[in-house]
Amino acid sequence: MRLRFSPATFFIVLATYLFYTGSATEYDIVTGSIVALIVSFIVGHWLVENELKFFSPKRWFYAIVYALRYFLIEETKTHIDVAKRVFTLKANPGIVRIPLEVESDYGKVLVANSITNTPGTVVVDISDDGKWLYVHWIDVSTLDEKEVKGSIVAYFEDYARKIFD
Amino acid sequence: MKRDVIVAVSFLLAFLFIAYAVVYINVLGLGGAELRPLGEFYLGHAFAHEGLTSHSPEVVTAIVWNYRGFDTLFETFVFFLAIMGAFSVLRLTREQESIVRELEAKEPHRQMDLITRATTKLVVVMIVAISASIALHGHLTPGGGFQAGSAMAVALLLLFAVFSKFTLERKGLNLRHTISAYALGLALILATVLAPVFLYGGKVLEINLLPGETGLFNLDVGEYTAVTFGFLTVFLVLGVSEWIFKTVLRGEVDD
Numbered sequence: 034m035r036l037r038f039s040p041a042t043f044f045i046v047l048a049t050y051l052f053y054t055g056s057a058t059e060y061d062i063v064t065g066s067i068v069a070l071i072v073s074f075i076v077g078h079w080l081v082e083n084e085l086k087f088f089s090p091k092r093w094f095y096a097i098v099y100a101l102r103y104f105l106i107e108e109t110k111t112h113i114d115v116a117k118r119v120f121t122l123k124a125n126p127g128i129v130r131i132p133l134e135v136e137s138d139y140g141k142v143l144v145a146n147s148i149t150n151t152p153g154t155v156v157v158d159i160s161d162d163g164k165w166l167y168v169h170w171i172d173v174s175t176l177d178e179k180e181v182k183g184s185i186v187a188y189f190e191d192y193a194r195k196i197f198d
Numbered sequence: 199m200k201r202d203v204i205v206a207v208s209f210l211l212a213f214l215f216i217a218y219a220v221v222y223i224n225v226l227g228l229g230g231a232e233l234r235p236l237g238e239f240y241l242g243h244a245f246a247h248e249g250l251t252s253h254s255p256e257v258v259t260a261i262v263w264n265y266r267g268f269d270t271l272f273e274t275f276v277f278f279l280a281i282m283g284a285f286s287v288l289r290l291t292r293e294q295e296s297i298v299r300e301l302e303a304k305e306p307h308r309q310m311d312l313i314t315r316a317t318t319k320l321v322v323v324m325i326v327a328i329s330a331s332i333a334l335h336g337h338l339t340p341g342g343g344f345q346a347g348s349a350m351a352v353a354l355l356l357l358f359a360v361f362s363k364f365t366l367e368r369k370g371l372n373l374r375h376t377i378s379a380y381a382l383g384l385a386l387i388l389a390t391v392l393a394p395v396f397l398y399g400g401k402v403l404e405i406n407l408l409p410g411e412t413g414l415f416n417l418d419v420g421e422y423t424a425v426t427f428g429f430l431t432v433f434l435v436l437g438v439s440e441w442i443f444k445t446v447l448r449g450e451v452d453d
Contacts, residue, residue: 064330
C-alpha cells in the first residue's frame with residue numbers, strides 16, 4: 034500500500050470536520066488537521082485524482098454559477114411544468130437514451146444527478162462504459178436524439194465539462 | 199380511494215389533536231416541568247472541577263463515563279465478547295484462508311455503477327470526518343466513542359456494498375490488522391481506566407484525577423477505535439460468501 038498525500042482530500046476532510054463540529058477553536062483545528070492528514074494519506078488520490086483541478090478558481094466559479102442557475106432557474110421552470118401536468122393530467126411517460134460527452138466520472142454524476150433532481154426526469158441507469166444515460170421522462174415529445182438531449186440535459190453538460198473535465 | 203382519503207385525514211386530525219393537547223393544554227404535564235433533584239445534581243456537578251466530576255461540559259458523556267462508568271466499561275467488553283464469539287465461530291486456519299482467497303479470486307467481482315461509486319467516494323470520506331468529529335468532540339458536545347464508531351461502521355458498510363470486500367483486501371487489509379487495532383483501542387481504554395490507580399492512588403475509573411479532559415478524551419478515542427475495528431472485523435468475517443465458507447469446511451471434514 035503506497036501512501037500519498039492529497040491536499041484536496043485534506044481540505045475536504047478538514048472543512049467537513051469543522052462544519053460538523055460547529056466551532057473552530059484551536060483544539061478543533063488541531064484535531065481536525067490530524068484526522069484530515071491521516072485520512073488524506075490513507076485515501077491518497079482515490080477521491081481526487083487531479084489536485085490542480087480541485088484548486089482551480091475558474092472551476093469553482095463555474096460551479097457556483099451553475100448551482101445558482103440550476104437551482105434558481107431550471108428547478109423553478111421544471112417545477113411549474115410538472116405542477117401544470119398534475120392538474121391537466123397531460124403525461125406521455127417513457128424511457129429515452131441520452132449520449133454523454135463529458136469525460137470525468139464526477140462530471141457524469143453531476144449531469145445524472147441534475148437530471149434526477151429536476152422534477153419530471155429520473156436517471157434510471159448508466160451504461161457500463163459510462164457513455165449513455167437511460168432517463169425516464171414524463172413527456173416523451175420526441176425521439177430524435179439531439180432534441181431529447183437538448184430538452185433534458187440542456188446546459189448541464191456544458192457546465193459539467195467546464196467544472197470537471 | 200375514498201377510504202384512503204378518510205383514513206389519511208382522520209390520522210392527520212388525530213395527530214393535530216394530540217399535538218395541541220400535549221403542547222397547549224399540557225395533558226402529560228411535560229410543559230414547564232421543573233428540573234427534578236437528580237437532574238439538578240448531575241447538571242450542577244458535571245463540570246465542577248472538584249469532587250464527583252469528569253471535567254465535561256457535556257453532561258451525557260460525564261454520566262456515561264463517570265457516574266455509570268463501570269456500566270459503559272463492561273458494555274465495551276460485552277461488545278468485545280460478542281465480536282470474539284462471532285469471530286471464533288467463523289474462524290479459519292491460515293491454509294483455509296488461502297483457499298478462500300483463491301476461490302474468491304475466481305469469482306467475478308462486480309462493483310456498482312459509476313454514479314454510485316463516485317458519490318460513495320465523497321460520502322465515505324465525509325462520514326469518516328464526521329465520525330472523527332463525533333469522537334474527538336464527544337466530551338464537549340453531544341457525541342462519544344460508541345456513536346462515532348457506529349457512524350464509521352456505516353462508512354465501511356457503504357464501501358463493502360458499493361465497491362467490494364476485495365477492494366479493501368487487495369489494499370492489504372486483513373483480519374490481523376483489524377484485530378490488532380481493536381486490541382489497541384481496548385488497551386487505551388484499560389490504560390485510562392487503570393491510570394488513576396497507579397499514578398494518583400485513586401480508584402479504578404476515577405478519571406477526574408487525570409489532568410484536564412484527558413480521561414474522557416482517551417476513553418472516547420479508545421472506544422471509537424474499538425467499535426470501528428470491531429465492526430470491521432465482523433464485516434470481514436461475515437463477508438466471506440456462504441458457499442465458499444461451506445466448501446472450505448467440507449474440505450476439512452473430507453480430509
